Amino acid sequence: MIAYLQNIAVLFCINAILALTLNFIMGYAGIFSLAHAIFFGVGAYATAYIAMHASDSLLLCMAASAAISAVLSMALALPALRVRGEYFVAASLGLQVIGVTIFSEWKSITGGLGGMIGIPRPKLWGYTFNDDTAFLGLALVVLGVVVAIIALLVRGSFGRSLMAIRDSESAAQTYGKHVNAIKTLSVAVAAGLAGVAGSLYAFYITFINVESFMLETSILLMAMVIIGGTGTLFGPIVGAALLMSLPAALTYLPFLPPTELGSIQQIIYGLAMVLLMMFRPGGLVGGRSKEKSA
Amino acid sequence: MTTSTPSQEILLQIRDLNKSFGGLHAINNVTMDLPAGVITTLVGPNGAGKTTLFNLITGHLTPTSGTVHWLGKSLKGVEPWQVARMGIARTFQDLRLYSQMTVEENIMTVMERSSWLWQGGGAAATQRVNEILDETQLTEKRHERAVDLAYAERKFLSLARIMASQAKLWLLDEPASGLDPRSFERFVTLLRAYAKRGITICIIEHNLDIVIKLSDRVAFLDQGKLLAQGSSEDILKDPHLAAIYFGERA
Numbered sequence: 454m455i456a457y458l459q460n461i462a463v464l465f466c467i468n469a470i471l472a473l474t475l476n477f478i479m480g481y482a483g484i485f486s487l488a489h490a491i492f493f494g495v496g497a498y499a500t501a502y503i504a505m506h507a508s509d510s511l512l513l514c515m516a517a518s519a520a521i522s523a524v525l526s527m528a529l530a531l532p533a534l535r536v537r538g539e540y541f542v543a544a545s546l547g548l549q550v551i552g553v554t555i556f557s558e559w560k561s562i563t564g565g566l567g568g569m570i571g572i573p574r575p576k577l578w579g580y581t582f583n584d585d586t587a588f589l590g591l592a593l594v595v596l597g598v599v600v601a602i603i604a605l606l607v608r609g610s611f612g613r614s615l616m617a618i619r620d621s622e623s624a625a626q627t628y629g630k631h632v633n634a635i636k637t638l639s640v641a642v643a644a645g646l647a648g649v650a651g652s653l654y655a656f657y658i659t660f661i662n663v664e665s666f667m668l669e670t671s672i673l674l675m676a677m678v679i680i681g682g683t684g685t686l687f688g689p690i691v692g693a694a695l696l697m698s699l700p701a702a703l704t705y706l707p708f709l710p711p712t713e714l715g716s717i718q719q720i721i722y723g724l725a726m727v728l729l730m731m732f733r734p735g736g737l738v739g740g741r742s743k744e745k746s747a
Numbered sequence: 748m749t750t751s752t753p754s755q756e757i758l759l760q761i762r763d764l765n766k767s768f769g770g771l772h773a774i775n776n777v778t779m780d781l782p783a784g785v786i787t788t789l790v791g792p793n794g795a796g797k798t799t800l801f802n803l804i805t806g807h808l809t810p811t812s813g814t815v816h817w818l819g820k821s822l823k824g825v826e827p828w829q830v831a832r833m834g835i836a837r838t839f840q841d842l843r844l845y846s847q848m849t850v851e852e853n854i855m856t857v858m859e860r861s862s863w864l865w866q867g868g869g870a871a872a873t874q875r876v877n878e879i880l881d882e883t884q885l886t887e888k889r890h891e892r893a894v895d896l897a898y899a900e901r902k903f904l905s906l907a908r909i910m911a912s913q914a915k916l917w918l919l920d921e922p923a924s925g926l927d928p929r930s931f932e933r934f935v936t937l938l939r940a941y942a943k944r945g946i947t948i949c950i951i952e953h954n955l956d957i958v959i960k961l962s963d964r965v966a967f968l969d970q971g972k973l974l975a976q977g978s979s980e981d982i983l984k985d986p987h988l989a990a991i992y993f994g995e996r997a
Binding site for chain 2: 610613614616617619620621623624625627628630631684
């Protein structure tokens with residue numbers, strides 16, 4: 454039972470990091486990306502490859518995953534960021550499709566559809582995180598660091614610049630904001646930190662394949678952000694906690710047929726999204742509605 | 748044609764400016780100067796090309812031909828954010844406030860040109876924000892979101908942002924439209940005060956009260972052409988221009 458809860462807690466930490474980083478661009482910069490799972494995947498594959506072929510050092514693998522995800526995000530986002538709103542959503546969907554194809558076809562690096570098996574647990578200053586409790590501690594620390602980084606960014610001038618761009622790109626430009634540079638940097642930060650989540654995931658699961666980085670993951674992350682509250686610091690964490698605990702909670706309801714749990718879960722997600730958009734569009738944590746108050 | 752005296756520094760120089768959108772000649776061979784410390788009002792009927800002229804100055808549009816020089820430097824190919832950093836700021840007819848940000852954040856972010864985590868002059872910046880809030884009478888609303896403000900307050904927030912920009916030239920697109928008489932007087936007083944402090948102002952305005960009360964000079968545009976420049980008395984008394992303005996063209 455404890456192992457089961459620990460497992461959920463570690464996966465919550467990873468998903469919370471992903472939701473936080475997606476919210477960084479979606480909630481603060483107004484960049485709606487459907488390709489976040491790709492940067493998560495890039496981080497996971499980078500760590501898996503380095504850990505299996507070079508070094509299982511936690512810091513090295515995490516730093517490399519963050520750097521590769523960030524650099525790739527810039528290469529991919531630079532042309533895409535020239536388009537706005539729904540056009541960027543479509544462009545990011547294209548990125549997601551390209552990414553999944555590369556993950557499943559570049560066999561020499563990603564292992565193809567079969568994925569990569571036997572990723573070692575990470576080492577930090579000679580200590581190996583073989584124990585799941587220790588790994589949970591590590592995941593919580595990484596989550597805390599990511600929260601601190603994002604809080605520092607969004608509560609300062611960088612965050613105000615992002616929100617200004619979100620609310621009116623032309624006005625932001627008119628008042629001296631280098632919109633493309635700020636947007637590219639924000640995508641790189643979000644992708645880099647998503648890469649850190651990917652690194653944690655690869656080290657924890659010790660097996661990765663393309664299934665974990667599909668469009669469904671990107672949509673689930675978006676749901677976490679929207680349900681928790683876009684443009685809020687703790688909303689994505691609440692969203693991640695809810696959506697990660699829901700499947701586990703449903704299994705404890707004896708009157709639900711176990712074979713239908715997956716479908717019921719999907720219906721609950723969908724219903725929650727519809728009801729939230731109707732009655733609390735700012736999300737569970739978001740006190741600010743998107744429209745003018747009555 | 749220009750009313751500037753030889754002693755006045757020319758901040759902005761527009762020469763033979765043209766802008767076409769397909770077959771539409773939105774700006775047609777416009778040549779004009781904006782001298783330092785002078786309040787110029789652009790008047791003309793709807794579709795005269797006034798906002799297009801602003802967009803060409805600020806880099807939001809690229810001229811088909813002609814030049815715009817700011818303090819002697821060509822603005823050709825200069826991005827809007829660079830134009831802003833060179834000292835030209837503008838407001839928009841539809842305001843384009845940062846709607847989900849608070850009044851204070853709207854002003855603060857304009858003062859932060861770069862987006863580095865640590866900005867210099869923290870205490871001075873806070874003091875300046877307080878001054879601007881006080882001048883625009885938005886102090887009590889400082890923590891409210893822009894989207895939740897009343898219309899006149901939004902107009903003053905738009906003005907507050909340009910006050911925070913430290914620009915030498917303000918381009919104001921219909922800044923007083925829809926203001927009640929009391930707000931209008933406050934608005935005129937504020938603009939006069941900033942003009943006295945050396946800010947050069949160019950206003951697009953349909954409200955003839957503003958034209959008369961504020962303008963040092965008026966430029967009359969119609970169908971993309973600059974038809975006349977001069978004092979407000981001269982321009983507004985011209986029966987030919989009045990006929991065009993009020994849609995009574997022959």
